[in-house]
Structures are given as C-alpha cells and as structure tokens.
Amino acid sequence: MDRQMTVLDDGITDLRSRSMRDNILIHNYPHTPDENLAVTMPKVFRETLGIDVDFIRIHRNGQPPSIVATKNKTYDKFNSLRRQNISARLHRDHILLGDGSTYKEEVPIITNADALQITPEQTQDLDSFEVKSTDPVVKDGSEFSAIGAIVHTVEDVQNMYRKVCIDPYAAAANSRILVYRFRREDGKIVENYHDDDEHGAGRRLLRYMQENEIHNSAFVVTRWMGDGHIGPQRFTIMESLINDLANDLGSD
Known part of the structure; x- marks a missing residue:
C-alpha cells in the first residue's frame, strides 16, 4: 500500500511538473x-543563453505583466513530418495526421514513477538488449554521461x-534527455526527443544528429546538476x- 501511495504521489507530482x-x-x-514577443523573445534567448527556441503561444499576463510562453516541441515534430511529405496539420497544441487521427508520441516520456511499474519479467527481458555508455564528464560540479x-x-x-x-544510477540523475532517429523500411x-527539464537540449x-547524418541510433544523456552555472557549454x-557514442556504435 505504501508503495502504491508513493507511486500515485509521484504521478501527481509528475503531471504538475509537466504542466510547468x-x-x-x-x-x-x-x-x-506595439511589441512583438514572438520575434523579440527568441532573439533574447539566443543572445543571452545561446539556445534557439520558438513558442506555440506567447503573451503577457497579470500585473505587473509577466510573459507566459508555451514551448514549441509540437512544431519540431510537425516540421519533421512535413519534411518527409507526411500529411499533417497543426490544430491548436496538437498535430492531426492525414487520416484524421491525432499524432501521439511514439515513445512517451518515462518518469521514475513509470519505471517502478516495469515488472521483474520485463526487466529480465531487457537484459539482452545491448547498450553502450560513455565515461562521465564533470564540469563545474555538473556530471554528464550518455547511453546509446x-x-x-x-x-x-x-x-x-x-x-x-x-x-x-541513471534514475538518480536530474535529467534523462532522450533523442532518437531511425529510418523505417519504407524510407x-x-x-523525436524528450528534454526532461533540460530545456533546449x-x-x-x-x-x-540531423546535421551529422546519424541514423538508426537512440541516446539518453544524463545530467546531475552541480552548483555552478555552465550555460551553453552543457550543449x-x-x-x-x-559523437563519441555514435562512433563507438558504428551508427549509419
């Protein structure tokens, strides 16, 4: 019972965190x-933080007026589909496919609460799935590693x-950033990707991966936060x- 309550609490916390x-x-x-926040704010992010970001919606709210911006992962996926001539259109904050169905994440994000639901039998089945990992890299107190x-x-x-x-070890990380790219048999x-609180990563x-033509590979980059602020160096x-893992795996 205590374990179930803990899982439920973690799930509620996760839902709140996803919204935030x-x-x-x-x-x-x-x-x-006459400000145009959709133009000025991405420029501010690029110049101050060194990251490229677009928003689905951006507006001022409250007194004094703060800016509320909704991040734009949906557009990333929409553009990926359109580049491949896959029929899709945007409808508010989701994607409608050519057959009228709503696009759903191929690989949903896995929280620690979700991981607890993986059965011992499923865990045993994963033992034979081959992965490779890098040595940790430490910068100003933050530790990074990757599995692919x-x-x-x-x-x-x-x-x-x-x-x-x-x-x-990975479950204890502050972020587990998933990124993957593979070519299906039909070409x-x-x-897709999951930032897992590491915005822009x-x-x-x-x-x-796109620019270096890395295909048929999936990676999870883990980060343990340190006290120091390292900015764009983390990317x-x-x-x-x-790059190291792609070379080690012999990715296409």
Whole structure:
C-alpha cells in the first residue's frame, strides 16, 4: 500500500511538473508599445543563453505583466513530418495526421514513477538488449554521461529507454534527455526527443544528429546538476558524448 501511495504521489507530482515545464514565465522584461514577443523573445534567448527556441503561444499576463510562453516541441515534430511529405496539420497544441487521427508520441516520456511499474519479467527481458555508455564528464560540479544503442524500430527505442530508466544510477540523475532517429523500411525517418527539464537540449541534440547524418541510433544523456552555472557549454558536452557514442556504435 505504501508503495502504491508513493507511486500515485509521484504521478501527481509528475503531471504538475509537466504542466510547468511546458511553459516559461519571464518576469521584469520591459514592456514596449506595439511589441512583438514572438520575434523579440527568441532573439533574447539566443543572445543571452545561446539556445534557439520558438513558442506555440506567447503573451503577457497579470500585473505587473509577466510573459507566459508555451514551448514549441509540437512544431519540431510537425516540421519533421512535413519534411518527409507526411500529411499533417497543426490544430491548436496538437498535430492531426492525414487520416484524421491525432499524432501521439511514439515513445512517451518515462518518469521514475513509470519505471517502478516495469515488472521483474520485463526487466529480465531487457537484459539482452545491448547498450553502450560513455565515461562521465564533470564540469563545474555538473556530471554528464550518455547511453546509446542501435535501433531500427520504435520498440527498440522503447527498450533502450526503459533499460536506462530502471538503472539506479541513471534514475538518480536530474535529467534523462532522450533523442532518437531511425529510418523505417519504407524510407521514412522517425525522430523525436524528450528534454526532461533540460530545456533546449533535445532539440539541439536532434539537430546535431540531423546535421551529422546519424541514423538508426537512440541516446539518453544524463545530467546531475552541480552548483555552478555552465550555460551553453552543457550543449557542447552533450554533443561530444553523442559523437563519441555514435562512433563507438558504428551508427549509419
């Protein structure tokens, strides 16, 4: 009973956290007449934090007026589908496919509460799934490492992701950033990411895979937060880990 209550509590906390991590509150940004926040705020993020970010919705709210911005992972997936001539259109905050169905994540994010629901039998089945990992990299108190595998199907990605999430070492990380990209038998590319509170990381790593033509691979980059602020350097570290693993795996 105690275990079930803990799982339920974790699930409620996770739902609240997802709502918070899908939105950004920006305080004390000067108001100007006829401002266009959809243009100015991505520029501010790029110049101050070194990350590229777009928003589904962005507006001011309250007194004094703060900026509320909804992050734009939906557009990333929509654009990926359109680049491959897959019929899709945006409807509010979700994607409608050509057959009228709503697009759903191929690989849903796995929380610690979700990982606790993986049965011993399922865990045993994952033992035979081969993954490789990097040595940890430490920068100003933060520790990064990466786990990767060759994948050819959504099930392969799910198995790799589950195997990482049930590992006690990875489960203790502050973030487990998933990024994957593989080519189906019909030639279509399946690609996506989960930031897991490391805003901008999944998009950055997927773009790295695209630009370097890394296919048929899935990676989870783990980060343990330190006291120091390392800014955009964290992305360079993550990309280096992905590069090392891709070479080690012999990714296409």
